[in-house]
Amino acid sequence: MTLRRWRLQTRLIVLAGLVLILVGAGIGTASWLSVRGSLMTDLDAQLTSMTSHARSGDGPGAGPGASGNTGTSGGGDDSAAAVDSALRYLFQPGVGDGALVVVDSGDGGEGLIAEAGLTRPRALSAEAIDALLEVEPGGASSAHESVRVPGFGAYRVVAFDDGGTTTVYGVPQGNVDSALERTAWTTAFVVLFGVIATAALMAVIIHRQLRDLRDVARTAREVTDLELSDGKPELALRVPAELAVPGTEVGDVGASVNRMLDHVGSALEERYRGTEQMRRFVADASHELRTPIATIRGWADLTRPYRDALPAEVTTSLGKIDSGAMRMSSLVDDLLLLARLEAGRQPTREDTVDVSSLLVELVEDVHVVNPDHAISLDVPPEALEVRGAADQVRRVVSIVLTNACVHTPPGTNVHVEALATRKPVSGQLPSDVVAIRISDDGQGIPPEIRDRVFDRFVRGDPSRTRQDGAKGGSSGLGLSIAAGLVELMRGGISMSSTDAGTTFELRLPAA
Structure with a gap:
C-alpha cells in the first residue's frame, strides 16, 4: 500500500x-x-x-627503594x-x-x-x-x-x-x-517522549484542522447516494456557505463543489424537462394514433366478406394493410403502457398467481409458435405462488421467453425453471421470492448492448426487423416493458450473457 x-x-x-x-x-x-x-x-x-x-x-615524594614493587631492584644502569x-x-x-x-x-x-x-x-x-x-x-x-x-x-x-x-x-x-551512556539513554528517552507528545498534539491539531474538509467530503458522499436516475431530480445539497468561501484550500474546494452541483442540478433539470416532454409527446401521439389505426383496421375488416371476389393483388394488399395496422396498434399499445409505467400511473393488483401452471401454459403456447426450438420446463412439485397481477406476470414471462426463441437460431435449447429462494428485490433486504430463470444456448447478446438491454428501442438485431420476417418486427420495447412491470410488482430482473448463451432471471415476491 x-x-x-x-x-x-x-x-x-x-x-x-x-x-x-x-x-x-x-x-x-x-x-x-x-x-x-x-x-x-x-x-x-x-x-x-x-x-x-x-x-x-615536580612534587614531593621518594622513589621506590631497593625492595620496592617496581621491579627495578638491583639495577644500577641507565x-x-x-x-x-x-x-x-x-x-x-x-x-x-x-x-x-x-x-x-x-x-x-x-x-x-x-x-x-x-x-x-x-x-x-x-x-x-x-x-x-x-x-x-x-x-x-x-x-x-x-x-x-x-x-x-x-x-x-x-x-x-x-x-x-x-x-x-x-x-x-x-x-x-x-556518563555518556547515561546521557545517551536520557537524551533518547526525552527525545522519544517529546516526539510522541508532539506527534499526539499534532494529530489532534491536524484532525481539527481537517474537519472542514471532512464536511465537504461528507456533502459529496451524500450527493453520490442520491437517486437521480428516475423521477424529478432533487439536488438541494450544498456545501455550507461558511466552508465555501474562496481564499483558502478548503474554501476553494467547497466553492468548486457548489458550482459543480449547480451545473449538475441545472443539467438534471433540463434532462428531466426534456424527458417529460418526450413522454408526453409519446403518450399524446400514441393516444392520437389509436383512432386512425382503429379506423384503418375497421375498414380493412369490412372488406373481408368480399375478398374472394376481388383480384388477387387487391386481396394481398388488403392483407398487408391489415397486418401492418395490427403491428402498429401493438406498438402504440406498448408505447402507451411504457409511458404509464415510467410516469407511475400503471395500476397493478396484489393477487396470488400460480407461477407453475402459468409457466406450463406459456411454454406450450410458445412451443407451438416456435417448433424449431427445444423448450424445456423445470418446476418443483409443490405450487409456486407470487404476489402480483396475473396478466402482468404472464406478459413479463411471455416477453422474455419469446425473445429467447425469436433472437436465437433454429435448434437452440431454451430452458425455463422456477424455484423458491431468498434474494433481495427492489433494493430491499433478502426475502422469500420466486425466481424464474429463462436461459438459452444461443449466440448470446452482443457485448455492446448488454448494459442497455432494458432500455427503450434497444434491439439485438442491428437491422430494423428480425431476421425471420414471419415472426413480426421488433420494436425494442419488450424488455423495457418487462422491467417496468417487474418493478411495479416490487420484483427484480437481471440478465447475464456470454457467447455461449443468455440467462434472464425474474424475481417476484412470494405469496
Whole structure:
C-alpha cells in the first residue's frame, strides 16, 4: 500500500512524525556529541596535566627503594634508572585513582597503576602492558588515544619516546563512558517522549484542522447516494456557505463543489424537462394514433366478406394493410403502457398467481409458435405462488421467453425453471421470492448492448426487423416493458450473457 493511497490525515501525521523523529534524533545526537566533546576535553586536560607533572619531576615524594614493587631492584644502569624515574610519579601523594604509567626501555616493559585504598601502586599484568605499548608515541594532545586495557577497561593514554625509552601515561575513561551512556539513554528517552507528545498534539491539531474538509467530503458522499436516475431530480445539497468561501484550500474546494452541483442540478433539470416532454409527446401521439389505426383496421375488416371476389393483388394488399395496422396498434399499445409505467400511473393488483401452471401454459403456447426450438420446463412439485397481477406476470414471462426463441437460431435449447429462494428485490433486504430463470444456448447478446438491454428501442438485431420476417418486427420495447412491470410488482430482473448463451432471471415476491 503506497503512501498516496493513505488518508490525508494519516499522511500528514506520519510525515510530521517522521520530521519530528529526524529533528529529535538530530538534536539528541548533537547534544550527545557536545557532552562527549566537553567530557573528553576535560579528560585530555587531566591527562596532559598528569604527563606534565610526571615528566617535569615536580612534587614531593621518594622513589621506590631497593625492595620496592617496581621491579627495578638491583639495577644500577641507565635503563633501570630511566624506568625508575618514570614510575616514581605514581608514588607521589595526590595521584588520581586509576592513573597508570608503563615504561619500556628495550629490556621489557614495566607498569604500575595507582588505586584508591592502596598506599603503593600495583603492578600491571603483562597483557595490560602489551596493550598499552601498542600506542604509537606522539606526545601532543592530538595524539591522545582511547584504548581498552585488559582487566581495567577503557583508558585515555598518550605515549612518549625518550631516546629509545617508551613511556605511556593513562587515566581511566570509565567515568566518561558511563556518563555518556547515561546521557545517551536520557537524551533518547526525552527525545522519544517529546516526539510522541508532539506527534499526539499534532494529530489532534491536524484532525481539527481537517474537519472542514471532512464536511465537504461528507456533502459529496451524500450527493453520490442520491437517486437521480428516475423521477424529478432533487439536488438541494450544498456545501455550507461558511466552508465555501474562496481564499483558502478548503474554501476553494467547497466553492468548486457548489458550482459543480449547480451545473449538475441545472443539467438534471433540463434532462428531466426534456424527458417529460418526450413522454408526453409519446403518450399524446400514441393516444392520437389509436383512432386512425382503429379506423384503418375497421375498414380493412369490412372488406373481408368480399375478398374472394376481388383480384388477387387487391386481396394481398388488403392483407398487408391489415397486418401492418395490427403491428402498429401493438406498438402504440406498448408505447402507451411504457409511458404509464415510467410516469407511475400503471395500476397493478396484489393477487396470488400460480407461477407453475402459468409457466406450463406459456411454454406450450410458445412451443407451438416456435417448433424449431427445444423448450424445456423445470418446476418443483409443490405450487409456486407470487404476489402480483396475473396478466402482468404472464406478459413479463411471455416477453422474455419469446425473445429467447425469436433472437436465437433454429435448434437452440431454451430452458425455463422456477424455484423458491431468498434474494433481495427492489433494493430491499433478502426475502422469500420466486425466481424464474429463462436461459438459452444461443449466440448470446452482443457485448455492446448488454448494459442497455432494458432500455427503450434497444434491439439485438442491428437491422430494423428480425431476421425471420414471419415472426413480426421488433420494436425494442419488450424488455423495457418487462422491467417496468417487474418493478411495479416490487420484483427484480437481471440478465447475464456470454457467447455461449443468455440467462434472464425474474424475481417476484412470494405469496
